[in-house]
Amino acid sequence: MTVLDRRSNRLGVWGWLGGGRWGMERYAYILHRITGLAILLYLLLHIVVTSFRVEGIYLWTGNGFLHSPVFEMGEYLVFAAFAYHACNGLRLVLVELGVAVGKPTEPVFPYKTSLNVQRPLLIGMMFLALILVAMGAYAELIG
Numbered sequence: 001m002t003v004l005d006r007r008s009n010r011l012g013v014w015g016w017l018g019g020g021r022w023g024m025e026r027y028a029y030i031l032h033r034i035t036g037l038a039i040l041l042y043l044l045l046h047i048v049v050t051s052f053r054v055e056g057i058y059l060w061t062g063n064g065f066l067h068s069p070v071f072e073m074g075e076y077l078v079f080a081a082f083a084y085h086a087c088n089g090l091r092l093v094l095v096e097l098g099v100a101v102g103k104p105t106e107p108v109f110p111y112k113t114s115l116n117v118q119r120p121l122l123i124g125m126m127f128l129a130l131i132l133v134a135m136g137a138y139a140e141l142i143g
């Protein structure tokens with residue numbers, strides 16, 4: 001058996017999707033990547049769509065192609081993706097700066113994990129994201 005064989009990804013897609021021993025941080029990371037790419041795609045499409053204005057075509061008003069409940073729902077999903085990405089992104093920035101990760105200790109066996117120390121920040125930020133998503137839904141419904 002070669003080194004490459006031994007390192008092969010036996011978990012398949014689950015290896016990419018599953019939190020495994022990393023727990024909820026792993027899911028937070030996957031969602032961060034998906035939402036980051038989604039809002040990036042939105043930004044590019046937004047530039048294309050609004051650029052039609054140069055030709056006097058307003059796709060998002062009146063009987064424009066994008067002036068429909070489906071695309072309004074899509075707009076809300078972009079907001080929800082952004083709310084999550086921003087909250088989790090701020091958490092990542094704080095963790096990177098050493099906030100809420102606890103004090104560093106000597107790496108003595110059995111090693112301690114800092115995951116439990118920084119998890120309250122993750123839960124707090126997810127709660128904040130949830131509040132923003134709910135507020136967005138409320139604004140969408142009454143708007």
Ligand code: HEM
Nearest residue numbers: 032033034036037039040043085086087088089090092093
């Ligand atoms: C409040 C606003 C935002 C914050 C705080 C934020 C924060 C972050 C952070 C900290 C990362 C690095 C994650 C890591 O290294 O693990 C990241 C990645 C990324 N962000 Fe943002 N971001 C914001 C807005 C945006 C916007 C508006 C876009 C798109 C237009 C975007 C697209 C991305 C993408 C594509 C990645 C790479 C994801 C990956 O490699 O998994 N972000 N963001």
